[in-house]
Amino acid sequence: MNLLGVGRSTLRTTPAVRNVQASRALATTTPYVPPASLEHVDPRPRRSRVKAKPESPTxxxxxxxxxxxxxxxxxxxxHSQRALKNLHLLPLPAFAKEALPPLPAVWKTKEDLSNLLSxxxxxxxxxxxxxxxxQLHDHRRIADVGGYSELSSGLSTVLELFxxxxxxxxxxRGVRKPVKFDEYGRSYTVGKRKESAARVxxxxxxQRAAPTPAEAQATSSDFGAVDPISIAPEKSAAPVTTTEILINGMPLSKYFPLPADRESVVxxxxLTGLFGAYNVFAIVRGGGTTGQSGAVAHGIAKGLAAHVPDVEMxxxxxKLIRRDPxxxxxxxxxLAKARKRYAWVKR
Incomplete structure (x- = not known):
């Protein structure tokens, strides 16, 4: 059997195959169309996407x-700096800037400002x-002091957003309420330390006024005739008084038996040298003796600072006016306590 002849016969293409190949070649090629024939033909409409212009360049x-x-x-x-320069309010010297009245401002937190700015x-x-x-707040302060209310109000509307x-x-929060006095000149304060709170x-x-010579002579005449030499007017000293401190209706020495607690109260x-000038009545609740003595001392210090402002410093x-935190x-x-641990025993 001739294998070579069989192979050659199979490699030969038939007329039907050649016709299919020719039709495919003609289908893939683009026929030539003269431009003159397309003058009256409308082009295919194309979809055009119009992009919206962003609102902000950023x-x-x-x-x-x-x-x-x-x-x-x-x-x-x-703009505010230029307006202040035209009004001859800028630049300010250092001493003038320090003399400006304080105008506190509290800006939003980082989270709130993030939500505002998206x-x-x-x-x-x-x-x-x-x-x-x-910087804008400083310009508002300068405009406010300078008397230009229109500029100050315009800056305020911008700053109020933030x-x-x-x-x-x-x-x-940081402003201490002033101590109030009643009609008799008595003050009321509240002192605290640890779990104790004292109302003071x-x-x-x-002070009793010293008796006049006429009053002294009248009192001496009640006891009968006295030698005129012995009734010569003398300088009588003012009576010495001591500060009386009552805590829950009890004297200081009875309520606080420990000397350390009594020392903290007085x-x-x-420190101020005001022994004998004021009497103290306190009602204290909660805590132990150390906390209660500290609370009473805190209330006394606040009251003395209100009565005599010179001793406040x-x-x-x-560190007696500020509460011990x-x-x-x-x-x-x-754990056994806040930080104390139980003993570990190896078994």
Whole structure:
């Protein structure tokens, strides 16, 4: 059998196969069309997508709200600075800037400002915003002192957007309420330490006036005739009084048997030298003897600072006006006390 002849016969293409190949070649080729024949033919309509123009040029930064706010604040600072220069209020010398009355401002927190600007703020970006707000706030203070209310009100409308809603409550946190006096000149204060709280009333001592010579002669005449030499007028000293301290209706020495507790109670009087000028009545509840004595001393110090404002700095430096913030640490689970552990015994 001739294998070579069989192979050659199979490699030969038939006329039907050649016709299919020719038709495929003609289908893939693009026929030529003269341009003159396409003059009256409408082109295929194409769909055109009209892209909306971004509202802000910082749209593609990802933090459009943040950068727009920065631009607006910088523009406001530029315009206000130019207006103050035209009014001859800038630049201010250092002593004039220090003499400006304080106008406190409380800016929003980082989280609230992020929600306002619709962008997450890092610490550096938050500081940049607050620094710009501080410059604008200084311009408002200068305009307010200068008497230009229109400029000051315009800056206030911008700054109110970045201030907290509870601004008054935040500013009132560090302000101590003034001590009130009744019609008799008595003060009422509250002292605290640890778990103890003391209500303290401080009553001024009324000094007795020295008797006049006429009163002394009248009293001496009641006892009969006396030698005129012996009734010569002498300088009578004012009666010496001591401060009386009652705690829960009991004297100080009875209520606090430990000398250390009594010393802490009378320490404000020792530092200020006001022994004998005031009487103290206190009602104390809660805690132990150390906490109660500290609470009474705290209330006495606040009352003395209200009666005699000159001694307030002495009591403040001695850390008697400020409440002692130390408290007993709570017990922890699995421990004997706050930090004490149970003894580990190897079995």
């Amino acid at each position: 749209f593609f930064t990802g933090r459009a709200g943040y950068y727009d706010s920065i631009d607006s604040l910088e523009n406001a600072i530029h 962008a997450k703020l890092t610490t550096s970006r938050y500081r940049r915003v607050t620094s710009l707000l501080g 201030e907290r809603d509870n601004k008054a409550a935040v500013l009132a 009333w401080i009553v001024p001592v009324k 320490r404000p009087f020792k 002495i009591l403040r430096r001695s 130390r408290m007993v640490e709570r017990k922890k689970t699995g």
